Amino acid sequence: MQYAYPETFDLKFKLQKEPKSIGVMMVGWGGNNGTTFTASLLANQGNITWEDPRGGTKAPNWLGSLTQCSTAYLGIGGDGKEVYIPWNGLVPLVDVNKIKVGGWDISKMNMADATARAHVLDIDLQRKLRPLMEPMVPLPSVYDPKFVASNQNDRANNVLKGSKSENLEKIIYDIVEFRKNENLDLVIVVWTANTERCCEIMPGIHDTAENLFKAIYEDHPEISPSTLFAIAAIKAQCPFINGSPQNTLVPGCIDFAEKNGIFVAGDDFKSGQTKLKSVLVDFLVGAGLKPMSIMSYNHLGNNDGKNLSAPEQFRSKEVKLLMKPYQSLYFIGLDLGDSKRAMDEYISEIMLGGHNTIVIHNVCEDSLLATPLILDLVVLTEFFGRLRIGSTSKTASHLHSALSILGYFLKAPVGMPGAPVVNALAKQRSALENLLRACVGLGPVNHMHLEHRVQ
Ligand code: NAD
Numbered sequence: 118m119q120y121a122y123p124e125t126f127d128l129k130f131k132l133q134k135e136p137k138s139i140g141v142m143m144v145g146w147g148g149n150n151g152t153t154f155t156a157s158l159l160a161n162q163g164n165i166t167w168e169d170p171r172g173g174t175k176a177p178n179w180l181g182s183l184t185q186c187s188t189a190y191l192g193i194g195g196d197g198k199e200v201y202i203p204w205n206g207l208v209p210l211v212d213v214n215k216i217k218v219g220g221w222d223i224s225k226m227n228m229a230d231a232t233a234r235a236h237v238l239d240i241d242l243q244r245k246l247r248p249l250m251e252p253m254v255p256l257p258s259v260y261d262p263k264f265v266a267s268n269q270n271d272r273a274n275n276v277l278k279g280s281k282s283e284n285l286e287k288i289i290y291d292i293v294e295f296r297k298n299e300n301l302d303l304v305i306v307v308w309t310a311n312t313e314r315c316c317e318i319m320p321g322i323h324d325t326a327e328n329l330f331k332a333i334y335e336d337h338p339e340i341s342p343s344t345l346f347a348i349a350a351i352k353a354q355c356p357f358i359n360g361s362p363q364n365t366l367v368p369g370c371i372d373f374a375e376k377n378g379i380f381v382a383g384d385d386f387k388s389g390q391t392k393l394k395s396v397l398v399d400f401l402v403g404a405g406l407k408p409m410s411i412m413s414y415n416h417l418g419n420n421d422g423k424n425l426s427a428p429e430q431f432r433s434k435e436v437k438l439l440m441k442p443y444q445s446l447y448f449i450g451l452d453l454g455d456s457k458r459a460m461d462e463y464i465s466e467i468m469l470g471g472h473n474t475i476v477i478h479n480v481c482e483d484s485l486l487a488t489p490l491i492l493d494l495v496v497l498t499e500f501f502g503r504l505r506i507g508s509t510s511k512t513a514s515h516l517h518s519a520l521s522i523l524g525y526f527l528k529a530p531v532g533m534p535g536a537p538v539v540n541a542l543a544k545q546r547s548a549l550e551n552l553l554r555a556c557v558g559l560g561p562v563n564h565m566h567l568e569h570r571v572q
Pocket of ligand 1: 144145146148149150151221222224258259260261265269272309310311312313342361362385386387389419420421483484486487
C-alpha cells in the first residue's frame with residue numbers, strides 16, 4: 118500500500134512594481150493582425166473617434182482584453198457581496214498608452230495602405246489613422262518559399278538577402294536599433310506572419326541550442342524563418358511569442374531561451390472557435406458526458422485563409438487543432454474577407470445510448486478577436502518578467518522560460534518539458550487570476566464560500 122503525505126511549502130512572491138517601457142515588434146506587421154493591432158493601439162492612445170456607418174460616433178476600446186476590460190475576484194465586502202477589481206487595478210501592469218510598435222513584413226506596403234488592404238476597420242477610422250500609419254513601413258524580412266505557401270510570392274517584395282546567419286544578425290540589429298531609437302527597456306517580438314509548414318525536427322539540428330546555432334551558421338534548409346526570429350529575439354534579450362501553429366519553438370530554441378532566462382510563448386493565438394471549443398469540451402467532460410466527435414468547418418477569405426489553403430500550411434493548423442482523436446477539421450476558402458465563419462458540431466453520447474448534438478455557428482472579424490489577445494500576451498509577458506517566486510527572497514526565480522501561464526491565449530500551449538498541458542479555458546483563466554492575486558498576498562479563489570453555507 119502506498120500513502121500520499123501532504124507537504125507544506127512557504128513561497129515568497131517578489132514583484133518589481135515599476136513596469137518597464139515596452140515596444141512590440143511584429144513579424145508579419147503588414148498583415149491583418151499586424152495592421153489591426155497597430156491601428157487599435159494608435160486609436161486608443163490618441164482617443165481617435167470615428168463615424169459609425171450605422172449611425173453615431175464610435176470611440177476606441179479594448180473589448181476582449183483580460184488586462185484592460187476584465188475583472189478579478191477580490192473577496193467578500195462588509196455587506197456580504199462579492200467585490201471585483203479590474204486586472205490592471207489589482208497589480209501594476211504596463212500603461213498600454215505608452216506601448217510602441219514596429220516590425221517586419223515581406224510586403225513593403227506602408228501600414229495605412231496595408232490597413233486598407235485588410236478590410237477590417239471602418240473607413241472613417243482608416244482615414245483618421247492614415248497620417249499616423251502612412252510613415253510606418255515594415256522592415257524587410259526573411260522569406261523562405263519552402264515554408265509559407267507559394268501563393269504568398271506575389272506580395273514578397275521586401276525580402277532580406279544573404280545567408281541564415283546574416284539574416285539572424287540583421288534581425289538582432291533591427292531589434293537593438295528599435296529599442297534604442299524608441300528609448301525602451303524591453304522589446305517583445307510577436308510572430309503574426311503567415312503559418313509556415315512545420316519544420317522536420319532532426320536530431321543534431323534542432324535538439325540543443327548549440328546544434329541549432331551550428332545549423333544556422335551552416336545554412337541548414339530545415340531552419341524556418343520563424344525559428345530564426347525566435348533565436349534573434351532571445352539573443353537580443355527579448356521575449357518571443359509565436360501566434361501561428363507551426364513548430365517554431367523547437368527544443369533547441371527552448372533550450373536557448375532557458376539558458377538566457379528569456380520567455381518564449383506559443384503556439385497559435387486562441388481567438389474564437391478554439392476558445393469556445395476549450396470551454397465546451399470542458400463542460401461536456403465535466404458534466405459526465407462522452408464527446409464522440411467534433412466536426413469543425415472554417416470559412417475564411419482573408420490572406421491567412423489563402424495561405425492556409427495550401428496543404429502543408431493547413432497541416433500545421435490541423436496538427437495543432439486536432440489534439441483529441443474525436444476531432445476533424447475542414448477548411449473552405451470563401452471570399453468573406455476577415456469575417457470568419459466557423460461551424461462546429463459536437464456529438465456526445467448521453468445515457469443509455471442516446472446522443473446529444475450541439476451546433477455552433479460563429480461569425481466574427483478574426484483580427485478584432487486576435488488583437489486584444491495580442492495586447493494581453495504582451496502586457497502579461499512584461500508583467501511576469503518582473504515576478505520572482507521561491508522559498509526565500511534570495512532564491513526566488515522567474516517562471517520557466519516556456520511561459521505556459523499564458524496558455525489562456527494560445528491554442529497549443531508550450532510549457533516546461535514534461536509538464537502536463539492544460540487546454541480548458543476556465544482552468545487557464547483561474548491559474549492566471551490566482552497568480553495575480555498571489556502577487557498581492559491573496560490566496561487562491563476556491564469558490565467554496567463556506568461563509569454562506571455553514572450555519
Ligand atoms: P495575414 O496573412 O493577413 O498576415 C500575415 C502577414 O505576414 C502578411 O502581411 C505577409 O506578407 C507576412 N509574412 C509572411 N511571411 C513572412 C515572413 N517570413 N516574414 C515577415 N512577414 C511575413 O494573416 P493574419 O490574419 O494577420 O494572421 C497572422 C497569423 O496569425 C496566421 O498564421 C494565422 O493563422 C495566425 N492566427 C490568427 C488568428 C486570428 O484570429 N486572426 C488566430 C490564430 C492564429
